Amino acid sequence: MNSLNTEEKKDLEMRLKRIEGQVRGIQKMIEEDKYCVDILTQVSAVRGALKKVGLIILDKHIHGCVQRAIRNDEGDAMIDELMEVLTRFTE
Amino acid sequence: MNSLNTEEKKDLEMRLKRIEGQVRGIQKMIEEDKYCVDILTQVSAVRGALKKVGLIILDKHIHGCVQRAIRNDEGDAMIDELMEVLTRFTE
Amino acid sequence: MNSLNTEEKKDLEMRLKRIEGQVRGIQKMIEEDKYCVDILTQVSAVRGALKKVGLIILDKHIHGCVQRAIRNDEGDAMIDELMEVLTRFTE
Amino acid sequence: MNSLNTEEKKDLEMRLKRIEGQVRGIQKMIEEDKYCVDILTQVSAVRGALKKVGLIILDKHIHGCVQRAIRNDEGDAMIDELMEVLTRFTE
Numbered sequence: 001m002n003s004l005n006t007e008e009k010k011d012l013e014m015r016l017k018r019i020e021g022q023v024r025g026i027q028k029m030i031e032e033d034k035y036c037v038d039i040l041t042q043v044s045a046v047r048g049a050l051k052k053v054g055l056i057i058l059d060k061h062i063h064g065c066v067q068r069a070i071r072n073d074e075g076d077a078m079i080d081e082l083m084e085v086l087t088r089f090t091e
Numbered sequence: 092m093n094s095l096n097t098e099e100k101k102d103l104e105m106r107l108k109r110i111e112g113q114v115r116g117i118q119k120m121i122e123e124d125k126y127c128v129d130i131l132t133q134v135s136a137v138r139g140a141l142k143k144v145g146l147i148i149l150d151k152h153i154h155g156c157v158q159r160a161i162r163n164d165e166g167d168a169m170i171d172e173l174m175e176v177l178t179r180f181t182e
Numbered sequence: 183m184n185s186l187n188t189e190e191k192k193d194l195e196m197r198l199k200r201i202e203g204q205v206r207g208i209q210k211m212i213e214e215d216k217y218c219v220d221i222l223t224q225v226s227a228v229r230g231a232l233k234k235v236g237l238i239i240l241d242k243h244i245h246g247c248v249q250r251a252i253r254n255d256e257g258d259a260m261i262d263e264l265m266e267v268l269t270r271f272t273e
Numbered sequence: 274m275n276s277l278n279t280e281e282k283k284d285l286e287m288r289l290k291r292i293e294g295q296v297r298g299i300q301k302m303i304e305e306d307k308y309c310v311d312i313l314t315q316v317s318a319v320r321g322a323l324k325k326v327g328l329i330i331l332d333k334h335i336h337g338c339v340q341r342a343i344r345n346d347e348g349d350a351m352i353d354e355l356m357e358v359l360t361r362f363t364e
Binding site for chain 2: 002003004009012013016017019020023024026027030031033034035036037039040041043044046047048050051053054057058060061064065081082085088089091
């Protein structure tokens with residue numbers, strides 16, 4: 001169970017489909033002996049797109065699951081878990 | 092033209108194939124209504140794997156293209172270009 | 183008003199005092215013509231220490247202010263504000 | 274010995290002096306019980322300013338020390354060292 005509605009899922013799936021295509025594009029660039037700097041620019045673009053995906057899910061998670069847990073007096077454990085995931089996300 | 096030899100290309104392609112699979116896995120997690128925190132953990136893992144790919148390409152680029160350019164007295168323009176790509180990569 | 187108690191404030195102030203000293207140390211390294219790589223290593227260390235400070239404050243903020251706001255039915259605005267600060271923090 | 278000339282050193286020292294002041298400002302914000310989100314915004318600003326300092330030193334280091342080492346056929350060891358520092362810097 002997560003905090004994403006149908007529209008949000010569709011948006012995220014489109015973003016991830018595009019990211020998947022970009023990752024395949026990077027493989028092709030390597031195969032076709034493209035210039036390192038152009039490959040690196042693409043790698044940075046995909047990392048940026050993945051960060052955006054992460055921030056969207058984070059937003060929905062806090063507005064949804066975390067908020068719900070706090071209302072049910074189970075907030076503290078949920079926030080500890082959130083902080084762990086945030087620590088990894090900012091690495 | 093880039094600075095990657097056959098073995099390095101193969102290693103990078105394997106890494107990117109795995110990343111592609113992980114991105115597809117994230118789409119499936121969203122579709123199957125998996126828990127946000129688990130999805131976010133996967134997003135962080137893929138971003139880390141992409142950073143590793145970027146650092147490998149950067150390493151080959153500097154050892155190869157940049158070193159060659161410097162030996163041909165064309166180092167400064169090459170380094171300016173490298174710094175631009177580094178700035179984007181650290182965003 | 184923030185969510186930090188006396189002990190947490192003391193811990194953060196000690197961390198920031200140490201960071202201040204490290205920043206002064208970097209100035210001295212530059213002045214004394216120390217090796218770039220050693221200066222860069224120190225810059226990375228200070229950035230890491232600042233990230234830790236940020237994560238501590240974030241933790242207290244979510245456990246405190248955000249949790250309180252949600253209990254008072256003012257959670258959504260608070261979470262939107264949190265997401266803005268998180269977006270900047272992950273830049 | 275590093276690759277910074279007098280003007281570059283002066284610029285970096287001014288930036289670091291400003292950063293030092295900002296770190297002191299954050300200590301004061303904590304002491305005076307300022308709002309967590311405002312403190313976090315300042316922490317992000319200082320981390321950004323430190324990244325800029327790092328990128329400037331990196332630029333001078335590659336244009337200077339690394340380029341010189343490559344011309345003296347000692348490039349590879351220098352680039353390995355650079356990659357280590359870059360890995361830490363992107364953490």
